[in-house]
Amino acid sequence: MERKRCKEVVGMALEEKIIEEIIQKAPYVEGNVRRAKRIDLKVPADRIKEFLELIKKEGFNMLIQISIVDWIKEKEFEAIYQMWSVDKKVHAFVRTRIPRDDAKLPSMRDIFPVAETYEREAHEFFGIIFEGNPRLGPFILEPREYEKHPFRKDFNMLGYVKAVYGEDFDRYDENKTNYVI
Amino acid sequence: MEKVEVPRELKEEAKAHDMYLYPIEKDTYELFFGPQHMATENFSIILKMDGSRVEKAIVNPGFLHRGFEKLAEQRPYFTNIALLLRICVPESDVPENIYSMAVDELVGWEVPERAQWIRTVVLEMARLSAWMFWIFGFGNELGLYTAGQWAVAYRERFMRLFEELTGGRVYHIYTIPGGVRRDIPGDKWLRQLRDTVEYIKAKMKDFDEILFDNYIVFERTEGVGVMDKKFALDHAVTGPNLRAVGIDYDVRKDDPYLFYPEVEFEVPILKEGDSLARALVRRYEIEQDLYILEQLLERGPPSGPYKVQDARLKALPRFKVPKGDAYAHVESTKGDFGAYVVSDGSHKPYRVHIRGPSQSHGVTVLENLLVGARLADVPVILKTLDNCPPDIDR
Numbered sequence: 001m002e003r004k005r006c007k008e009v010v011g012m013a014l015e016e017k018i019i020e021e022i023i024q025k026a027p028y029v030e031g032n033v034r035r036a037k038r039i040d041l042k043v044p045a046d047r048i049k050e051f052l053e054l055i056k057k058e059g060f061n062m063l064i065q066i067s068i069v070d071w072i073k074e075k076e077f078e079a080i081y082q083m084w085s086v087d088k089k090v091h092a093f094v095r096t097r098i099p100r101d102d103a104k105l106p107s108m109r110d111i112f113p114v115a116e117t118y119e120r121e122a123h124e125f126f127g128i129i130f131e132g133n134p135r136l137g138p139f140i141l142e143p144r145e146y147e148k149h150p151f152r153k154d155f156n157m158l159g160y161v162k163a164v165y166g167e168d169f170d171r172y173d174e175n176k177t178n179y180v181i
Numbered sequence: 182m183e184k185v186e187v188p189r190e191l192k193e194e195a196k197a198h199d200m201y202l203y204p205i206e207k208d209t210y211e212l213f214f215g216p217q218h219m220a221t222e223n224f225s226i227i228l229k230m231d232g233s234r235v236e237k238a239i240v241n242p243g244f245l246h247r248g249f250e251k252l253a254e255q256r257p258y259f260t261n262i263a264l265l266l267r268i269c270v271p272e273s274d275v276p277e278n279i280y281s282m283a284v285d286e287l288v289g290w291e292v293p294e295r296a297q298w299i300r301t302v303v304l305e306m307a308r309l310s311a312w313m314f315w316i317f318g319f320g321n322e323l324g325l326y327t328a329g330q331w332a333v334a335y336r337e338r339f340m341r342l343f344e345e346l347t348g349g350r351v352y353h354i355y356t357i358p359g360g361v362r363r364d365i366p367g368d369k370w371l372r373q374l375r376d377t378v379e380y381i382k383a384k385m386k387d388f389d390e391i392l393f394d395n396y397i398v399f400e401r402t403e404g405v406g407v408m409d410k411k412f413a414l415d416h417a418v419t420g421p422n423l424r425a426v427g428i429d430y431d432v433r434k435d436d437p438y439l440f441y442p443e444v445e446f447e448v449p450i451l452k453e454g455d456s457l458a459r460a461l462v463r464r465y466e467i468e469q470d471l472y473i474l475e476q477l478l479e480r481g482p483p484s485g486p487y488k489v490q491d492a493r494l495k496a497l498p499r500f501k502v503p504k505g506d507a508y509a510h511v512e513s514t515k516g517d518f519g520a521y522v523v524s525d526g527s528h529k530p531y532r533v534h535i536r537g538p539s540q541s542h543g544v545t546v547l548e549n550l551l552v553g554a555r556l557a558d559v560p561v562i563l564k565t566l567d568n569c570p571p572d573i574d575r
Contacts, residue, residue, distance in 0.1 A: 020377045037436055038508070065536040067521045082508065082521070082536070086414070086428060089435040091508065114417040117544040140243040140574055151251055 015039050015090060023060060025052055038091050045096045050108045051080065054113060056080065061083045061091055063112040066119065068126045072153040075100045077128060081108075096129070107132035125151035209236060212556075216244050220322055220560035224543070224570035230556065238551035240544050246574040253533040259497045259506040261530065263354050265520075268535055268572050270351070271314045272307040276535060278354040279520035280436065282509035284358035287502050287524050288489070294483040296360035301440035303346070303355060304511065305474045306374075307467045309381070310339040312467045315567055320392055321462060322560040323401055328392040335384060338377045345370055360488025370480060375455060379473050385467065391493050402456035406550040406562040409454060416549075417541040420516025422566060423465060424450050425458035444476045451461040456565040463514075463567075492516035515539060515567050537572020544573065 081094040108115035127149035215221030320329035341514035347353040449465035510519030516538025
C-alpha cells in the first residue's frame with residue numbers, strides 16, 4: 001500500500017484561492033498560506049468585527065478558539081481567532097494586535113455566540129476588556145483571584161503564592177532565582 | 182409569591198371525582214447541581230427551578246483549575262507531556278498527541294512511520310476505553326447499572342494493555358515530540374490487542390440489547406435537549422454531538438493526521454440532534470473504531486525506528502525549538518481537541534493554549550439546552566453531550 005502523505009492529499013491551490021477571494025473583499029487584510037489546510041490572516045484591530053462577519057459569510061462558520069499571546073517586549077497582546085470552515089476544510093488564524101496598557105476588543109458574541117465563553121476566559125486570565133459582553137467577571141478563578149490576570153507574563157507567580165499561603169509555603173526562598181515550578 | 186390558576190380541564194376532571202383543586206403558588210428556587218453530583222463530574226450548575234422544570238441554568242466551573250497553561254510556560258518542552266495529559270482524564274493520550282504534533286511541526290520533524298502507526302493505535306485504544314467509560318456514565322444516569330459495570334470491566338482490558346505498553350494505566354506519558362517513548366513490547370502484545378478487539382466486538386450486541394435497543398432509553402432520551410444545525414455551528418459544537426445534528430465533520434477525515442489517511446472508515450451521521458441521536462452516533466462510532474484497529478493490526482507495524490534519529494534528543498532539558506507557532510488537533514471522543522503552541526526560540530514554550538471540546542459543550546451549549554428541561558433530564562443531557570470539566574478549567 002502506498003503511503004499517502006497528509007500534506008499531499010490536498011494541494012495548496014485551494015488555500016491560495018481562498019486568500020485571494022478574501023483580500024478582494026477586504027483589502028486591509030494581509031494573508032499567506034502557512035501549509036496545506038492552514039492560512040494566516042492579519043487584520044487591524046479596529047476592523048476585526050467587520051472582518052469576522054465577512055469571513056463567516058465566506059464559509060468559516062466555526063469559531064474554534066480565541067487564543068491570546070502576551071508579547072511583553074513589544075508591549076502588545078496578540079489575539080488569534082482560530083476559525084474552521086466545515087465546507088472548505090481549512091483552518092484560518094485571524095490575527096490582530098492590541099496595545100497592552102489599553103487592551104480592548106469588540107465582543108464577537110452576536111456573530112458567534114460561543115465567543116462569550118472564550119472572551120470570559122481571556123478577560124479573566126489576561127485582563128482584556130471585550131466591549132459588548134455582559135458576562136465578564138469571575139469565571140474559572142476564585143473571586144479573590146479576579147483582576148490579578150495570572151496569564152500575563154509580568155504576573156509574579158511565586159510572590160502571589162507566598163502572599164496567599166504564607167507560612168504554609170515553606171519551600172519558597174526569596175534569595176533563589178532559578179526556580180523551576 | 183405569584184398565584185397560578187388551575188387549568189379548567191383539570192378543575193372539571195377533579196369535579197367529576199368529587200374533588201377540589203386549590204390554586205397553587207408559583208415557587209421558583211435555586212438548586213446547586215454538583216460538584217458532588219456524579220453526573221456533573223467536578224463542576225457545578227446553578228439551576229433556577231420552577232417546580233421540576235429548569236428556568237435558567239448558569240454553569241459554574243473552576244473546581245479543577247490547576248493553571249496547566251501557565252505552568253507549561255515554566256518548564257522545558259519534554260517535561261510538559263507529564264503535565265498537559267491531565268487535561269483530559271478518560272483519554273489522556275489526546276493532549277499528549279496534540280502537543281507532540283504541534284511541537285513536531287515547529288521543529289520540522291517528520292515522525293517515522295512506525296511511530297505514527299503506534300500513535301494511531303494508542304489513540305484508537307484511548308478512544309475505545311473512553312467510549313467504555315462513557316457507556317458507564319450514560320447507563321448510570323438512566324438507572325441501567327449493569328451495562329455500565331460491564332463496560333468498566335471491558336475497559337480494564339485496555340488498561341492492562343496500556344500498562345504493558347507504557348507503564349501507566351490512566352496517565353501514560355507515552356507520546357513525546359518526535360515519536361513515542363518506547364517500542365511495542367512484541368508480538369504477544371499485538372495478539373492480546375487483537376483478542377481484546379475481537380472480544381469487545383462480540384460483546385457489543387449485549388450492549389445493544391440492554392442499552393441501545395432499550396425502550397427505557399428511548400423514552401428518556403428522545404426529544405430531550407434538541408439542537409439544530411445553525412445552533413450547533415454558532416456554538417462551535419464538534420465531534421459526535423455535531424454529527425448527531427447532521428453535519429459531516431470529523432478531524433480524522435477532514436484534516437487527516439498520522440495513519441488515518443490509510444485506513445477506511447465511515448463517519449456516522451444522524452439528523453435528529455436530540456439526546457438519542459447523540460447516544461446512537463457514539464454507538465456507531467465504537468463499531469468504526471473497532472474496524473480501524475482491526476485494519477491497523479492486519480497491516481502490522483511498519484519497520485524502522487520508533488522515534489526520530491536526532492542528536493538534539495540527547496540533551497533534552499536544553500532542547501531548543503525554533504521560533505514560530507503551530508496548531509494541531511485530533512478527533513477525541515468528546516470532539517475536536519486542539520493545541521496551539523507558540524515558541525520564542527528558547528527551551529520553554531512561550532505559550533500553550535489547549536482547546537477542549539467542553540469549552541463550548543459544557544458552557545454555552547449546556548446553558549441553552551437545559552432551559553425547559555426536567556430536573557431528571559439534566560444528567561441525561563450532560564452525559565449525551567459528554568461533557569468533560571477538566572478541559573473547561575485546565
